[in-house]
Amino acid sequence: MEDSNLPTLVRLSIGGKKFCTTIDTLTRREPDSMLAAVFSSRHTVYQDSEKGYVFVDRDGKHFRHILNWLRDGVVPTLTDSEYSELIREAEYYQLLGLIEGVSSVLNKRKEDEKSPxxxxxxxxxxxxxxxxxxxxxxxxxxxxxxxxxxxxxxxxxxxxxxxxxxxxxxxxxxxxxxxxxxxxxxxxxxxxxxxxxxxxxxxxxxxxxxxxxxxxxxxxxxxxxxxxxxxxxxxxxxxxxxxxxxxxxxxxxxxxxxxxxxxxxxxxxxxxxxxxxxxx
CATH class of the missing domain: 2.160.20.80 (E3 ubiquitin-protein ligase SopA)
Known part of the structure; x- marks a missing residue:
């Protein structure tokens, strides 16, 4: 299915977890990301014709944080181990801004631990x-x-x-x-x-x-x-x-x-x- 034919509202199935967003959200903040590329007119994506979901074969645990980042540009507050998982997902989707934001938070935590x-x-x-x-x-x-x-x-x-x-x-x-x-x-x-x-x-x-x-x-x-x-x-x-x-x-x-x-x-x-x- 061609992206030019997709509606503005997009339904995503990330490893079975369902999400609903817009093409603008997926492409505007990080235009060089994999998500922006997938939902451009240059690519064809697989869509479940019966239920209307675009399927992505990834763990959907942190995808809500990725969507919130694309919407607001705010890095979520997570544990260090959860940040490691989020960075892994951000690397897959090529979200360089999110990777930089999480790395900055982790570095600040290390500095705070050293400071009295x-x-x-x-x-x-x-x-x-x-x-x-x-x-x-x-x-x-x-x-x-x-x-x-x-x-x-x-x-x-x-x-x-x-x-x-x-x-x-x-x-x-x-x-x-x-x-x-x-x-x-x-x-x-x-x-x-x-x-x-x-x-x-x-x-x-x-x-x-x-x-x-x-x-x-x-x-x-x-x-x-x-x-x-x-x-x-x-x-x-x-x-x-x-x-x-x-x-x-x-x-x-x-x-x-x-x-x-x-x-x-x-x-x-x-x-x-x-x-x-x-x-x-």
Missing amino acids: AELTRTDIIKCIQSERVKFRGDLSLVDFSFACLKNVFFSRANLQCAKFRDVDAVGSNFHNATLRECEFTGANLRGALLAGANLQSANLQDASLIDCSFCVADLRSAHLQSADLTDANLEGANLEGANLKGAKLSNANLKGANLQRAYLRHVNLRDTVPEAIKVC
Whole structure:
């Protein structure tokens, strides 16, 4: 049967699966494809004279995706294995545009798998508020300001340059965490564990550090102006060059602490543990 005699509406049987479309759909988007060639006036196609279907001896599983591509130019969302099957069919029908589109989607998937997931500030805070989560990875530069971080586990995490301004972090665990240049201005860290933490150049001004443990913590050049360190344990801490102007140190333990070049103006050291404090 000559294509010139075919009606505009075309019925297809692809491996027994029935489809209905138009000649324009089959020829317009991919004019160099096998389908466009078959339904041109240059070719004769086999048509079931009784039922009016043009038969193509291929698996019809993905032919609806092929028709949708020819209609809209949109690559379907499939699994990788289904994309492999679709490419095989697209190669048979010589649909070069569809092959290129599927290949582009697969390449993007591979790139996304290699790239780390991006979490928003809200995503991170929701995660760390879960009792089941313990953070030991890289959280540098994250802004936690004003968040509720009570009893959060940050032990050994990299939090360099993170912001904790005015957070409520009562009882949180920062043991051996990297907190260099972090901002804790106005934060409530009462009872927090910061033993062994690296707090070099961290800003803890006006923070509540009551009953905190800073044992052997590195507080060199830290800003502790007007911080409340009542009952804090700073035994063995390195406070070289730290600014403690106006800080409250009632009953604080400074045994073995290094206060070399620390700024202690208006600091009341009465009732602190005085043994072996290094002051130069």
